[in-house]
Amino acid sequence: MTVDKAYKMQRDDGIYDSIADKYRDPGTVYAFQVLEGEVLAGRDIKLQAFRHLQDLARAESNQGDFPFHYSLDKCREVLGFASLCPDPTTGRPLPLALWQKALLCWSQGWRNENDERRFHRVIFSVARTNGKTYLTVILLSYQYLIASAHFQNQDMAYIAPVSQQSKKGWRYVKTTFNRLRHNQFGDWMRKNKVKVGEESVKSNTSQNQLLRLSDESGQFDSYHLAFSVHDECGDDGRIGLIKENNGKITSGQVQTFDSQSWNISTAYPDSTSSLFLDEKMLRNAMIHDDQRALDDNLLVNYSQDSEDEVSKPDTWIKSNPLLPTAGKTMLDSMTSERDTKKNDGSISEFINKNLNCWLTVKENRFLNVHDIHNAVSETPPIDIHGQTCYIGIDLSKLSDDTAIAFVFPYQTSNETHYWIEEHSWIPLNHTAGNILTKEKQDGINYRRAEQLGYCDIAKNRWGYIDDDSVVTWLADYIETNSLSVKFICYDPWAISDVLDELNQVNKWPMMPIRQTAHDLDRPTHQLQKAFREGRIHYSDDPIIQYSLTNAILVGNSAGLKVDKERYTSKIDCVDAIVDAFSRAIYEYSDINPDFDPASVKKDPLSGMSDEERHAFLMNVSF
Known part of the structure; x- marks a missing residue:
């Protein structure tokens, strides 16, 4: 059974008829497009699309053991904010692609019976230069200005493996908040005395704070993070602290209302990374959709299905979903990069970072991960x-x-x-x-x-x-x-x-x-x-x-x-x-x-022709 076959069986049985009529949001539209083959997607995205439709069917049939619903109001809310959030580079809002809208809808639209976010943990992985930074800024800004606006003493965090990385990402966060201060949210930020600094965005009125943290600092036990974005968390093979810190983050969220933690990264060379193992765990859960394991975890992984697709640029949309909207320039640049890497012997780096495939690039590796x-x-x-x-x-x-x-x-x-x-x-x-x-x-x-x-x-x-x-x-x-x-x-x-x-x-x-x-x-x-x-x-x-x-x-x-x-x-x-x-x-x-050749006596007839053998045997005396 494949996900394509399973979808067609459900579709042909009419399971999704009422869903297609009722839900016209980007998350559902995108799921149908992926499974109908209108959008070329890898296996993991197909699995998530199928899971989304299956869960909508469960919600619509009011299954007693499925305590979740899909809120179109929450989808509209996060998409409405995203349409106002300025891109850190250009200073103005950028139109989101359908797949980006789908990600926001899936992560924020699904709710539990207490109207909390269903997914307490989200893993989002995509190849380089696919708008990951902009999505990160939208998520952090939305959480601070919208989702946490009516609460007090809320801790949120942007986290990177090392301090230098966190400073780079934090520049985008600062730029965005400073621009929002002069746009639609200026009055609210002044009223709540929001200060944007080098280490935090903090309100002196509500005491809500968005912090800049790094894995090497290890300062996670003292916070109960209502929301966190853990950037480049696939780098655990080098840092060695990310898995431990993720455990501290999620354990601190156990009693935090409506909490959510994001792990965002491209693939890394070291497939012993905790992110790789977590992706595998969630993939298995989605494959066994009927068992409904890990219902509060979301995996959205844009990756090639095989390393062999490095020679098939028409499939690169699987790991680079921004390609259709980025135009021919991005594809030409990737093709040139691929050819350069192939010529200098480092093609594995292209497969790893530009096609978002986990693999071990060391030459002395016994086996590759696939x-x-x-x-x-x-x-x-x-x-x-x-x-x-x-x-x-x-x-x-x-x-x-x-x-x-x-x-x-x-x-x-x-x-x-x-x-x-x-x-x-x-x-x-x-x-x-x-x-x-x-x-x-x-x-x-x-x-x-x-x-x-x-x-x-x-x-x-x-x-x-x-x-x-x-x-x-x-x-x-x-x-x-x-x-x-x-x-x-x-x-x-x-x-x-x-x-x-x-x-x-x-x-x-x-x-x-x-x-x-x-x-x-x-x-x-x-x-x-x-x-x-x-x-x-x-x-x-x-x-x-x-x-x-x-x-x-x-x-x-x-x-x-x-x-x-x-x-x-x-x-x-x-x-x-x-x-x-x-x-x-x-x-x-x-x-x-x-077998030991020395243990066998030498054949006295070895090396003789047939005639010589015959003559030898005819002259044997007894």
């Missing part, structure tokens, strides 16, 4: 019960995780594919038993992974992993699923105790794999190739995905192997997968990797 996530399968392609499997074990060293990987080779259409599973054990001995510190340090939500059955968090008071429990879990898993274990492949470093225990449980074939580039080069290349060819499959396991994202290639003249970029990066399950893969690749091969 290959990693394209391998995710909602349901296993095979029943593992009784299947042949290869097992890899990577034991904990210091603060590393212990990981066991299962590789199940199988064939489909005469092509070898691999189903992969893993289970990890998470030590807490280096974080004083604190799982929160461990999660922050590693960037993985281990508690959620444990709930999903992908890991066990150390429970003893010292935070160490119990090797006995690892062996017991493995033995039980093999027995429960009646697995046919060909090899248990392991890093021989510090595994002796576990090895002894495994041999006592069962006589499974054991294979030490030295962790050298010479020994790991072939399985590393074969695993990378299988990923790129779409022959690797695994469940939506956050530990596998995050570990693969962290993996880089290192090596020497002897070959390549995977490693991690930073000490805190986790690739333990990748190491275990590579170990298992070192033997799994031979399951359907005629090659015997353990």
Whole structure:
């Protein structure tokens, strides 16, 4: 099922007939245009358009478990303000494109039963030079002058990763408020004694304040922000504080009336960013529309559906929705930039920033993010019960995780594919038993992974992993699923105790794999190739995905192997997968990797012609 098919089924069943007659606002009109194909859009925008229409259908049918309604009055209010808000550069209001109006309507029009904004959290991502700054200024100005006008002691904020970035964005905010002071809102601002400064816009009457903040300052615990715009929040890979600060912002909004936080950004090279993971989470929620998860989160992501579209300028509207109104000049400039980047070898930067695609641009990255996530399968392609499997074990060293990987080779259409599973054990001995510190340090939500059955968090008071429990879990898993274990492949470093225990449980074939580039080069290349060819499959396991994202290639003249970029990066399950893969690749091969030519006696007839062989055999005496 695709979003296009789902929409057409609903449309043809008449689900949207009354909606099309009643709702003529830009948000609904745009949703219909996207799904009818009148506007070329990427998958995420199609999902949001479908979600909007589905939610309107739920609201119109008064479903008891859907406590939201779509207020056309609020749509008119925010659009009316936007038509008066001056552009920071030109000093006069600019006409908004339909997609920009739709974004404002979706975010401000949907309300809950208390008439608060439904979406407490909004993620908006678009390529560079698509009017993001103007929309940011409209949102902040609207919140201060309209949405918060009848309240007191309201805190609002414009946030950027570092102070220097926040100053640049704040200049636009200051310019806009100063121009509004001399336009329609001058009397109101003078009456409420609104002062526009370098750090805040503040009313001495209502005590409402709009603050300039940065992630590096970390001053979020003391505020209960009714509204915030977090600019360039995809830069978490470099800053490392954005996820933590977003948590402080949203936790402070729990008891704040009608609160809303915006995360606005283009895509960044580091796909371990919390924004990338949040986009993925919301995308999955929209795909499973019937489950109605994350009803108070909105994702509006303008992005290409594939990196291959870099060669198709007619599709760039997916990530650059301003193209139709910007004219031919913008497309010509982008095409020129694309060609320049292609010639100087930095085309990935164009794909990343100008087409708003997350990818890892480092040359030594093991896999790109699309290959990693394209391998995710909602349901296993095979029943593992009784299947042949290869097992890899990577034991904990210091603060590393212990990981066991299962590789199940199988064939489909005469092509070898691999189903992969893993289970990890998470030590807490280096974080004083604190799982929160461990999660922050590693960037993985281990508690959620444990709930999903992908890991066990150390429970003893010292935070160490119990090797006995690892062996017991493995033995039980093999027995429960009646697995046919060909090899248990392991890093021989510090595994002796576990090895002894495994041999006592069962006589499974054991294979030490030295962790050298010479020994790991072939399985590393074969695993990378299988990923790129779409022959690797695994469940939506956050530990596998995050570990693969962290993996880089290192090596020497002897070959390549995977490693991690930073000490805190986790690739333990990748190491275990590579170990298992070192033997799994031979399951359907005629090659015997353990064949030793020296063990076979030389054939005395080798090198002879047929005539010579015959003469030799005829002269053999007994």
